[in-house]
Amino acid sequence: MVAATSQKSISLTLRVWRQAGPSAPGKFVDYPAKNLNPNMSFLEMLDVVNDELVRKGEEPIAFAHDCREGICGTCSLSINGKPHGPGRGIATCQTYVRSFNDGDIVVVEPFRAKAFPLVKDLIIDRSALDKIQAAGGFISVRTGAAPDANAIPIPKADADLAMDAASCIQCGACVAACKNASAMLFVAAKVSQLGLLPQGQPERDRRVLAMVNTMDEMGFGSCTNQYECSAACPKLISHDFIARMNRDYLKASFRSVFKPAPAVTSGGGA
């Protein structure tokens, strides 16, 4: 039985946050979304609603999206109060209409955090995360200066754990899910990935200090160990990495008292 194609259609009421610009007042507006194919993705439903708005001469709902396969990290909707919606371990773009019941009212909002100022409707500005990366989320290696790739063996377990951390898609759901709007899961993932690898050791101290300090400057809160971040993470990145980062940060802080790290925001190089 090809079950999925024989299901009945679903009709929803979308209660969508509309806000013309950063300083304009925002409000919820209801839009009917009728006779939807249950196998339609949530974003495809918004496409259809938008096309109808355009035909009526209204401005479509602005929302961020790109790859629509859960890897680029662009989509960023809170659906019924949950970042990325009801599913676990998926991004907004991997949410399907069949996750809802016929007749449901579905509340659609942007990710909300002080460090993510609203741009328009459902679109937010997440450039604070790029600034954290620019402060230290790298290994300083000039192109062409690398030794042979097999010169330094890395235990498989370390490489695998680094890969778990590296699967972060920088969507900001961890921040939106946290009552403190903390970015610690995001920062911890990057700090852990590079800190687990031998190539990341020379800059380990300055990296964690720079990234954590920049995170604080950008207006993100701190972690109070509720782990909403991991629960909302589309890649299910573990909050264990936060403990790892805190340990690194503490050690680096002590060490930097005796041997101050160089100016952290200069990435080195030319």
Place this chain on the structure above:
Amino acid sequence: MAQLDSRIPPGPLADKWRTHKANIRLVNPANKRKYEVIVVGAGLAGSSAAATLAELGYKVKCFVYHDSPRRAHSIAAQGGINAAKNYQNDGDSVYRLFYDTIKGGDYRAREANVHRLAEVSVNIIDQCVAQGVPFAREYGGLLANRSFGGAQVSRTFYARGQTGQQLLLGAYSALMRMVGNGGVQLFPNSEMLDLVIVDGQAKGIVVRNLITGEISRHAADAVILATGGYGNVFNLSTYARQSNATAIWRAYKRGACFANPCYTQIHPTCIPVTGDYQSKLTLMSESLRNDGRIWVPKKAEDRLKDPNTIPESDRDYYLERIYPSFGNLAPRDIASRAAKRVCDEGRGVGESGLGVYLDFSDAIKRLGEAGVAERYGNLFDIYHEITNENAYKVPMRIYPAVHYTMGGLWVDYNLMSNIPGLFVLGEANFSDHGANRLGASALMQGLADGYFVIPYTIGDYLATQKPGSRPSADAVEFKAAEQNVVGMTKRLLDTKGTEPVSHFHKRLGKIMWEGCGMARTEASLKKALQEIPKLREEFWANVRVPGSEKTLNQSLEQAGRVADFLELGELMCLDALTREESCGGHFREEHQYPDGECKRDDEKFAHVAAWEFQGEGKAPLRNVEPLNYEFVKMSVRNYK
């Protein structure tokens, strides 16, 4: 007529790159900071180029339409990256990687470019490991490899199913390091809408800020486009929704030649279209064909029946029947075309009739459900997530989808287009994959161009430009380009028709898929060439773009991109019509062997077709760069 000098260095194949590097002009270190370079795009090619040029001391401005450079669609590549490391001791070498890539491209790429690609492939892996890219490893701590299509050695490096993501994050981290120390000025949310030519050379761009709507002019000593492929001309593809051709198309309209636009890659194993609302096609890894059997019902009237009730005698395992030696592992282009043929016969499955079964029931009998889950569990999960079907119980439905474009702007050996000062990297250029790209070669090319080719070759151009001689962004050419952009924006907003942009994009996609898709004929192409101009006219008469140009306006962004696709699609059909042979991804039904293989015509078509814009409403000029095979014998591509 454009001058197409490929500038391939003389000498033995294996020495060309080394000799070239030793002979080209250099810019002295103190002078590098006096040059500004614009990089448009920040995928693998753009990020790696911007980071490396800044490390060398050039002042770099990097423009991306994404909110962060890390969102570029390189991030979605799954399988891996090829490199001739021979870590497996299985006989790999630079020559073998070169040969496989040339043959895979059906002898329609330049020997010298492809050999250079194979040479630098080994450096890419070193560079990425040093950056902290967590490639898969063996228990001994050394790097793991797997094998991929079109090769008989294991040379593919991978990071789970997220190789593109990890390589892009490596390049992104290098880029952000240079942003942090001021070497690169980053312009996110910025879309290039025109190229500025001053005295015949590329000297800047015009950009729209997608948040504020502000139009700005930027001057530089050289411009690099690394803006990806144009597969979204088909509307439905495995590309990201925002992927577009606008940067390269507007460069084409400023005089850059567009090479082999008809070369597109169709990947055989994607999840089929389910409805008119669909925005995206998702790839299912080709590895599934190792254990899955592909079939359709023998009788068209069975196509909507529950597949589990169709008896064995009523099933047509068509790949096993037609290609007994390769069976379900027939090459990508063969498998794609065969699926299309059975669907055209009315035997396609699913509501749309555009699907074939990929059936694991035999594998489950042989290995048990747990055995199949161990090999492919994550893919079955993805399939379930999208289709809500359990592929352990019901066969998967798959169908081919547009995946990559081998064509792109014409470049010489230095990756410079026919416009001096305009360089083109990655999928946006045409250079290395000929008429068909092998798996795990796209990531290799993007990073080769950005890390290891452009940092050398750009100096050869910049050394001819006096430091400080770049024009002001207030020069008349810049203002004229800005007016061009403002005019087009106004025209889109003022049309005030009745249909949204998506309406036209969907119809264009359908015309392209039917006329210039997996199989092309003279008749289908001529039909498309009649329909596209009509659709374009309709678009300009009846598109509705609400809102203003002074704010974030996604309809406006989309409208500009679709307007360009409506022109590019026509050029693709024209190129496909003119190339009266079959090669790689370009399959003209009139030119095939009895077994359905591509029939090339090396006498007439062993060349690159580089199209040159002649003005609105005028037929473009078809320039030709002959492909001289000095080192490899062109032969019939055979994987049997």
